[in-house]
Amino acid sequence: MGGLREMAAPFVVPGPSGVAIRTRLKHLSAGDEKVLCLVGDLLGSLASRDLKARCAAGLDHDSERWAERKRTLTEQSSSRWAGSITRATHDQWALARRGQIAHIHSLQAGIETIEHRLSLPVGEKGTKQAPGGYRSKQEWFAKSRRLHLLEDRLQTVRADREAGVVHVVRGDKRLLNTRHHLEQAQLTEKRWRTRWQAGRRFLQADGESGKRYGNETIRVTDEGEVSLKLPAPLAHLANAPHGRYVLTARVAFAHRGEQWADRITANRAVAYRIHEDTGRGRWYLTASWTIPPVQTLSLAAARAGGLIGFDTNADHLAAWRMDEHGNPTGNPRRFFYDLSGTAQHRDAQVRHALIRLLHWAKRDGLAIAIEDLDFTAETTREKHGRRKRFRNLISGMPVARLRARLVSMAAELGITVVAVDPAYTSKWGAQHWQKPLTSKTRKTTRHDAAAVAIGRRALGHPIRRRAAPPRTHQSDGCGHRTVQARPGTPEREGNRPRVPGPRTRSVRAGRGEKAVDQNAQHRSGRSAEHEPWHQDSQ
Missing domain, CATH: 3.30.420.140 (YqgF/RNase H-like domain)
Known part of the structure; x- marks a missing residue:
């Protein structure tokens, strides 16, 4: 038992802190899709530049640089779009940092395993707790080379982390690598380009409490009307007052629709995201908001x-x-x-x-x-x-x-x-x-x-069916041994409740309710055995 690690205590998992619901933007016109693509491509290019600036700042980034980034974006879009972009950039950079430390832990685990197996003789069998040596000299040699490779990678990743350098791909790193294997992915260059552009678009806006319908940038009314606040370079495409563009589609949320309606009616913050599913050729709207614990x-x-x-x-x-x-x-x-x-x-x-x-x-x-x-x-x-x-x-x-x-x-x-x-x-x-x-x-x-x-x-019980027997002797002299009923449990040695009807083949109906009463049983040392004997008069 000395080799077992310490067990963590059970805990109640806290509930979710937010809600996200999605619906389809149906019956969009060709003009609507064109405007969505133009706005998404423009904001996506701004988000890429902002992410580059954030990565270049590294660990030296502070609130002043954040404000400077936002002012730069505001000149090319609007203040609200700039705020959404900078917050999304911050979250993406933080996610890359968490992935970086996870990668370091993975490399360390691989290096420790290889070093352990290389230290053992070739062909030595392992145990359930630890692997054995490698099967052949050829494998031992290959793994020794891999050890140097992993150590070099670990040194590089550690240097990047200390310097605050992260490597991020906007638009999905896996999709980027697919560009070099289009035949295996059964994609044409045109279809891949469409998916790549859709993944790099930016069409999301944070909610604002107190504003009309909970969001000034992407607004959805209680009647299902969806409108966008166009960035300054695309203001000429507006079809509604105050530089807004109203989509022809009308939306309704089937899931949690009442909760969403209550929030926008009270002008509570709701964040929205619009994205295109190029595989299906559809556009979707996602609404999200925070909830109390x-x-x-x-x-x-x-x-x-x-x-x-x-x-x-x-x-x-x-x-x-x-x-x-x-x-x-x-x-x-x-x-x-x-x-x-x-x-x-x-x-x-x-x-x-x-x-x-x-x-x-x-x-x-x-x-x-x-x-x-x-x-x-x-x-x-x-x-x-x-x-x-x-x-x-x-x-x-x-x-x-x-x-x-x-x-x-x-x-x-x-x-x-x-x-x-x-x-x-x-x-x-x-x-x-x-x-x-x-x-x-x-x-x-x-x-x-x-x-x-x-x-x-x-439940707080050990996994074993019974606790260890007493040290002194194999009996219950030192206390009850089962974990199901402790010595202090009330009525643990009480009489069985009388259950009508047949119970087992050995105990007839209505019998067995005094099975615990030793005085009612014919057992050695009990009064039932030593009662005076009376001969039947018949």
């Missing part, structure tokens, strides 16, 4: 009536209901999904599986326990070596998206989510629970047993 239950209240523990897998969610004492009740349930196909299909599959799980929890009034997973270190090439299929399997598990979806959807239904440390749940669940929960009519998998382990950890 959702009032969540305490950990003790979430545990009071038991909860549902579930394990995330590559093709399904394995769930099992646990009572407050950590006992699995009923049968396990599995919610399957298919992660093949497009991103939209995968996202729909995840949402469909989660909503079935949440409806079950809502009907029974239970909280949900989930692992606080992060597979960043598990997907590296050095962690699992030649096990490419296993690496692909882990990479395909949508843990981040599933967790974000679960928290958001659970908050809407008023369901509490408890996160636990994921260490050893699959291993210990299979060791202590898979075999005892397997019967002739029920086949328990490792994933079902892991769900039990997750639920018990969320």
